[in-house]
Amino acid sequence: MHRGSFSFMASQEAYAKASKRWYVSPLQCDCFWFDLVVNPPQGPGVPEPIKGHFQELKRRVEESLEKRFIYLYGSRKKVRLNARKPLNRGFFRRHVSVNVLVGAEGRRRRVPCDLTPLGIRDPATCRVRATDKLLSVSQDGKQWISTSIHDFLQVCALEDIGLSTDIHYVGLTKNPHTRPLGREHRGYGDMVYGVGSDDNDFFLYVAVFKVMTSAAHPASGLNFLVANAMTNEVPAQPEGQLIEGALIAYFDSEYQDEQGAGERAKLEAQLRRLQREHAIESVVIDFEIEGDSPYYRLGSRARIAAQRHVFRCHLVDDLLAIEPLGEAFDANALFV
16 A cells, blocks of 8 residues: 555545544654664664664665654763662562662662563572663673663653653754764754753654544535545645644644744645645644553643643634644544
């Protein structure tokens, strides 16, 4: 199945003249600690595992329903391992906690964890090596598995330590393996120099979104629910630009203030075109990643940190309106 496989629908009168709404949600979203990009354990340069992951993702996307990639730069309170004593084992040595230091002040926290995702069957006999950023474990002392502190907390932590990510930049790219990973990117530089690295770690999020079109044509009694990628009613580039512009307006980062007015004007023009040419009246973006990882608890200067951000992007009196819909919003209401 390829983009535009159902392109014939766009020329059918019942569909073309139907009043439409878009529902936008992530197909997937990957989170990487930027320290592994700019200071990889294996030496300088873009680490091949991360670059290779995005190259493969791009290949798969381009071979099916071609899309653009939305990327976000964010910061979280710094977390490091207590390298002197990375793990704390309970009285019976079955219950394990990881010892971490939070923030510039190195506030001590003990986080219960499960080592089985790392192949550890018996925490009592496993071997451990640690730096402040990397933890390596082995059951037999021969085969070792190494993970960064942030990957470890995402995979193995049994408790949330109460941190969230502040979003500072939203961008669009066709090449997730190059542009977002470059330190020369202005968005990355503004974030690092503006926020500061003494108290913070920096993260890259790369997301692929699906766009569903809900349409109703009362005269014929027909209702439609179809992916925009299938009809290609709106091609991949303008589809991605609209999602990018809506997220920029929603998170309203101080580091995109300079381009903010221009982006809002561009988004307004896109919404007018959607309304005029395709009868698309509004766009609802539902940004929630499956699972409950606190690394996807996102916020900004304009938005309280939450696992789910739902908002409507539309025109009111021909001007852009961003309308938060709340975490309890029922998306099924859009398709009734």
